[in-house]
Amino acid sequence: MHTILICDDDKDIVSALDIYLSSEGYKTVKAYNGKEALQAVDQNDIDLILMDIMMPELDGIRATAKLREGSNVPIILLTAKSEDNDKILGLNIGADDYITKPFNPLEVIARVKSQLRRYTALGGAEKAPGLLSVGPISLDDSAKLVTVDGEPVALTPIEYNILKLLMTHPGQVFSSAQIYEQVWNDPAYGSENTVAVHIRHLREKIEINPAEPRYLKVVWGLGYKMDKGGI
Amino acid sequence: MGKVQENLLVRLAAWVLFFGAVWGCAMFGQQTVLALLCANYSTPEDSGYFSQMLEWGRREALEYADRQNRLQEGVDLGEEPQYLSQVQQLEEQLDGGKTNFRYQLLSTDGSQILYSNLAEGSSIEQQVERVYSETVEANQDIHVQGILLYGVVPLENMTVQDEFYWLLSSFTRYQNSLDLYLGLTIALAAGAAGLLLLALWGAGHKPGRESVTTTWQERIPTEIYLLLLAAAIIMSINVIVECLNYLESWWEYGDLATRQVIPLAGAAIFTGCAAVGALVLRTIVVRCKAHVLVHTTLVLRLIDWGWRNVTYFLHHLPMTWKTALGFLGYLGVIFFADYWEPLSYYRPVPGMLVNVVVLMGVCWWSAGFQRVRKGTEVIAGGNVNHKIDTARLPGELKHQAESLNNISSGLNNAVDEKMKSERFKAELITNVSHDLKTPLTSIINYVNLLKSTQQTDPKAQEYIEVLDRKSQRLKKLTEDLVEASKASTGALSVNRERIGMNQLLSQALGEYEEKLQERHLTVVCTEPEGESYVYADGRHLWRVIDNLLGNCAKYALEGTRIYIELIRGKGSVTLAIKNVSREPLNIPAERLMERFVRGDTSRTTEGSGLGLSIARSLTELQGGTFELVVDGDLFKALVTMPQAS
Structure with missing residues (x-):
């Protein structure tokens, strides 16, 4: 039973x-600006915060910065500002994730779940040998098992091999031809x-929002x- | 100074003194001429006038003797009284108390004095310095026989003021005063000139008026004045020439009265001429001061009119004609320089000089043209603030450069205005769409909540479906709107790098494979061998292709083929996407790229009408070109990007 603080100046x-x-079984606390959010965090035992950026009194960015002074509670920013700069600023200031308005409520729930899992269940990830992990995605090559935020994901062998190739070299860019040659073991024509x-x-299976893969x-x-x- | 210039009294005095000076100048001028004439003779006795007077005296003396002899010889009774009166008259004229002429008529042997006007007992040698003698033979006309001695009393012994006295005294005076007369003449002439300048300086100025005032005199055409002046000058020159011809003879043979009138008449004529001249000069000066000389002079007006017409004609002549005329003129000048008699002697120097001048002119023109062309290139290169320096440009080019400058400043204003309005629009769209997003979030959320409630009425479920679809559509629309405004105003950051077009295309086709399959669209892809690298921002270029493929999925006729072609051109790579439209495309290609324009005028399909506008803006932002071709139902999009090595 987690308590989630929802902070937005739009009451609806x-x-x-x-x-x-609530329908997902979370307890919620409501706040309508940054100051109320800070008070609510003081008064309640909050497990996750959903925070709007553009708010009166104290905006989301400042409130996040204030909260980060003494807490590592997961913070997801809700923002109508879709510019990359705003996302980068929000994440740098200490937010854990962001969702742009207008959002899909299912995506919000998925992200909340993901953050809570990582915050509570997984804790600091202890790396097991043979276990590849990037962010919430873990690939256990011995068990041929892929989990996202601890939830197993069903992949086809080709998808699994592609993911394995990419996860063994995180950050490296593979062209389609390279992937084809390495996964199919055939020259790409x-x-x-x-x-x-x-x-x-693959993206649809492991990303919360495949249109904006993280x-x-x-x-x-x-x-x-x-x-x-x-990001 | 202005006060003096305006003062009526000063001006009047100047005129009066001017005429006085002219008069004096004329008078002394004549005296100078006479004095110069006198200077030709060493003694007054050498002058013709003196000898004429002497001759008159001689004749009178002979006539007297003749009449006396005839009376003694006896004449007709009828003639006697006439002779007697003549004798009496001559005796009076020759009386020693009335004339300085002295004579003695001696008998042929010289022993006795027949007639004389000398005092008793005095000899002619005593009284007269220079004695003329003549032997007179009696003939039919003169009944006198003997020796005539005659002469004139010297000036210092003269007791009577007769013509001899006047002649000798004035002769001495002239000889002594030549320098004085000459000096006075020059001084008065200088004075007259000075006074004339003073009078002209003040002419046309009236007290209390800033500008020059013109009178009726200035309304008469200048030519009439000039004719008047010419007539006066011709007349006076005539008179002076005549005077010079006759002056000497009048002076020498005329009587006293004539001699006194001559200088007065001369001075009057001269002064009259000077008056006419001064009047003409005055009106011309006033006209010049009032800047109406050209306007009030018929000839100048005619010349001015002609000149203006000629320059207007030349100015409005087409360049071709001007060039042709210029060339003909050049040929004429060259011919003139080479073959005209006095110049042809120095051939080929004058022709070469002309050619050098023409070459310099052509160089000047070329340099000017170069300057205008460079300026034009700078303006064409986008620097609309550039101004071409029009100083020292040939006329035609100056005109051209000024026109270009006007265009550039007009363009500059237009560009500024456009930029401002575009920025304003972009800001407005960003703000509005931001404000739209918040309520839209609520709508989407509550529609989703509605969906999850148990609706027993099938109609309610249908309505919720519509709400869901439309709210999603609205979401897409606001996103596109922000992107379109950002792309068209260049507010997006562009990170261009070398990317593979084939790679991008296969990625894009992978993204769209299922969507296209849903609509039974087959992709036919033609690519050249190997990777085609372009210089672009991958995310933006993806968005362009995304929009184009999205259009195919939305608007292509089901069951048709989509032809995608990669063409490597010179320094560029072109991606062509062709599909057959489901709806007839009755809109020109240009219109399709505008915002909110869609192929289906009913706007029932899901598009926002911004896809092509965004695609074009993004392509241009990356330095590429975006082109649409509509041929019947065939829709073709061409995206050309600069090739990367």
Whole structure:
């Protein structure tokens, strides 16, 4: 039973999120600006904070910075600002994730779950040998098992091999041809489209929002890579 | 100074003194001329006038003797009284108390004095310095026989003021005063000139008026004045020439009265001429001061009119004609320089000089043209603030450069205005879409909540479906709107790098494979051997292709083929995407790229109408070109990016 602080100056959004999160079994605390959020954190035992950026009195960025002075509670920013700069600023100031408005409530719940799992259940990840992990994604090559935030994901052998290739070299960009040659063990003769399709399927399975992947990224015109940063 | 210039009294005095000076100048000028004439003779006795007077005296003396002899010889009774009166008259004229002429008529042997006007007992040698003698033979006309001795009393012994006295005394005076007369003449002439300048300086200025005032005199055409002046000058020159011709004879043979009138008449004529001249000069000066000389002079007006017409004509002549005329003129000048008699002697020097001048002119023109062309290139290169320096440019080029400068400043204003309005629009769109997002979030959330409630009425479920679809559509629309405004105003950051077009295309096709399959669209891809590298921002280029493929998925006729072609051109790579439209495309390609324009005018499909606008803006932002071709139902998009080595 986790307590989630919902902080947004738009009351309808707060109550909508309240309904979703309550239906998922979370306890919620509501706040309507940054100051109230800080008070609520003082008064309650909060496990996760959903925070809007543009708020009166004290905005989300400042409130996050204040909270980070004495707490490592997961903070997810809700923002109408979709510019990259705002995301980067929010994450640098201490937020753990962000969701842009208008958001899909299911994505919010998925992200909340993901953050809570990492915060409570997984704790600091102790690395087992033979275990590859990038962000919330873990690949156990001995068990041929892939988990995201501890939840197992079902992959086809090709998808598994692609993911393994990318996760063994995090940050490195592989072109479609390279992936094809290494995974299929065949020279690539215009079969790159197949790689793209498989990658997209893979993305849909391991990313919360496949349209905006955080980890399995497309480097347009160059190839694909596994990104540790998570932005 | 202005006060003096305006003072009526000063001006009047100047005019009066001017005429006085002219008059004096004329008078003394004539005296000088006479004095110069006198200077030709060493003694007054050498002058013709003196000898004429002497001749008159001689004739009178002979006539007297003749009449006396005739009376003694006896004449007709009828003629006697006439002779007697003549004798009496001559005796009076020759009386020693009335004339300085002295004579003695001696008998042929010289023994006795027949007639004389000398005092008793005095000899002619005593009284007269220079004695003329003549032997007179009696003939039919003169009944006198003997020796005539005659002469004139010297000036210092003269007792009577007759013509001899006047002649001798004035002769001495002239000879002594030549320098004085000459000096006075020059001084008065200088004075007159000075006074004329003073009078002209003040002419046309009236007290209390800033500007020059013109009178009726200035309304008469200048030519009439000039004719007047010419007539006066011709007349006076005539008179002076005549005077010079006759002056000497009048002076020498005229009587006293004539001699006294001559200088007065001369001075009057001269002064009259000077008056006319001064009047003409005055009106011309006033016209010049009032800047109406050209306007009030018929000839100048005619010349001015003609000149203006000619320059207007030349100015409005087409360049071709001007060039042709210029060349003909050049040929004429060269011919003139080479073959005209006085110049052809120095051939080929004058022709070469002309050619050097023409070459310099052509160089000047070329240098000017070069300057204008460089300026034009700078403006064409995008620096609309650039101004071409029009100083020392040939006329035609100056005109051209000024026009270009006007264009550039007009363009500059237009660009500034456009930039401002675009920025304002982008800001507005960003703000509005931001404000739209917050309520939209609530809508999407509550629609989702509605969906999760148990709706027993199938109609309610249908309505919720519509709400869901439309809210998702609205979400996409606001996102596209922000992106379109950012892309079109260049507010996006562009990180260009070397990327593979084939790679990007296969990635994109991978993303779209299922969507296209859903609509039974087959992709036919033609790529050249090997990777085609372009210089672009991968994310933006993906967005372009994303939009184009999205359009294919949305608008292509089901069951058709989509042709995708990669073409490597010179320094560029072109991606062509062709598909057959489901709806007839009755909109020109240019319009399709505008914001909110869609192929289906009913706007029932899911697009925002911003896809092509975004695609074009993003392509141009990366330095590429975006082109659309609509041929019937065939829709073709061409994205050209600079090739990377």
